[in-house]
Amino acid sequence: MKMTYKERALRVTHPVTKKLLEYMESKKTNIGLAADLSSQEEIISLIHKVGEHICVLKTHIDIIENFDPSFTKRLQHLAEQFGFLLFEDRKFADIGHTVLQQYQGGMYRISEWADLVNAHILPGPGIVEGLKKVGIERERGLLLLAEMSSAGNFITPQYTQSAVELAMEHADFVVGFISQQQITEDPRFVHLTPGIQFQDTQDVLGQRYITPEIAIHMHRTDILLVGRGIYRSTTPKEDAIRYQQAGWNAYLSRITQRRCISL
Numbered sequence: 566m567k568m569t570y571k572e573r574a575l576r577v578t579h580p581v582t583k584k585l586l587e588y589m590e591s592k593k594t595n596i597g598l599a600a601d602l603s604s605q606e607e608i609i610s611l612i613h614k615v616g617e618h619i620c621v622l623k624t625h626i627d628i629i630e631n632f633d634p635s636f637t638k639r640l641q642h643l644a645e646q647f648g649f650l651l652f653e654d655r656k657f658a659d660i661g662h663t664v665l666q667q668y669q670g671g672m673y674r675i676s677e678w679a680d681l682v683n684a685h686i687l688p689g690p691g692i693v694e695g696l697k698k699v700g701i702e703r704e705r706g707l708l709l710l711a712e713m714s715s716a717g718n719f720i721t722p723q724y725t726q727s728a729v730e731l732a733m734e735h736a737d738f739v740v741g742f743i744s745q746q747q748i749t750e751d752p753r754f755v756h757l758t759p760g761i762q763f764q765d766t767q768d769v770l771g772q773r774y775i776t777p778e779i780a781i782h783m784h785r786t787d788i789l790l791v792g793r794g795i796y797r798s799t800t801p802k803e804d805a806i807r808y809q810q811a812g813w814n815a816y817l818s819r820i821t822q823r824r825c826i827s828l
C-alpha cells in the first residue's frame with residue numbers, strides 16, 4: 566500500500582474504516598490487542614494499562630466466564646475514552662440465516678457493541694449477505710478471513726483470491742481482511758495480522774509468529790494483532806509500547822522507502 570494511513574482516512578467512505586485509520590494516525594499506533602482473558606475485570610484492568618497504545622481491542626467474548634451484559638457497555642465506554650475500535654473475533658462460519666441470528670441475538674448481542682466482526686468465506690456469499698442484513702444499518706464492518714497464521718491450515722492462494730473478490734462485491738460492508746500479508750492494493754481494505762511476536766517462533770498448538778517488522782514492512786499489512794506478547798507480560802504497558810514503536814517504525818520505513826522508490 567503506497568498511501569499513508571492519513572491519506573487513506575481522507576479517502577475512504579466507510580465510517581468504520583475512516584474512524585480506525587483516524588485513530589491510527591492520531592495515536593500513532595497500528596497495534597490491536599487480542600485480549601484473550603477469561604475474566605472481565607482482567608480485561609478492563611489491561612485496557613487501563615494499554616488503551617492509549619492500541620487502535621483495536623479484539624475480544625473472544627465466549628471465553629469470558631460469568632459473562633454479564635453490562636461488560637460490553639463498559640467496553641464501549643472505554644473504547645470511546647481511549648480511542649479504539651471493538652472487534653469481536655467470532656469467526657462466523659455458517660449459512661446466512663444462522664449467522665444473522667448469531668450476530669444479532671443470543672446472550673452476546675454482538676452487533677450491538679462490536680464495530681468489527683470477522684467471518685470465514687467457506688460457506689459462500691450467503692454468509693456475507695446474512696451478516697450484512699444486520700450490520701449495515703448499524704454501520705458495522707466485516708473482516709474476511711483470507712489467510713490464517715496456524716501451521717498446516719487448508720487455505721489456498723485461490724481461496725484467498727476469492728476473499729478479495731467477495732470483499733469487492735460487498736465493499737459497503739466488508740472493510741478488510743485477516744491475513745498474513747497484503748492481498749490487495751485497494752486502499753479501502755485494511756489488513757489485520759495475527760500471529761505477532763518479537764521472535765518468529767511457534768507455540769505448541771501450531772500458532773506461527775512473525776515479527777512486527779516482517780508483517781508491516783515486508784508483508785505490507787496494516788494492523789498487528791498481539792495477544793500473549795502483551796497480556797502474558799508482567800509489564801504489559803511497557804510491552805505494548807515496544808510493539809507500538811516497532812509497528813509504527815516499520816510502517817514509517819515502508820512509507821519512506823516506497824516514496825523514495827517512486828521519486
Ligand code: S5P
Nearest residue numbers: 599712713714715759760772791792793
Ligand atoms: O489466523 C488467525 C486468525 C486469528 S483472528 N490466527 C490467530 O491467531 N487469530 C487470533 O489472534 C487468535 O484467535 C488469537 O485471539 C490471536 C492471537 O493470539 P496470540 O496470543 O497468539 O498473539
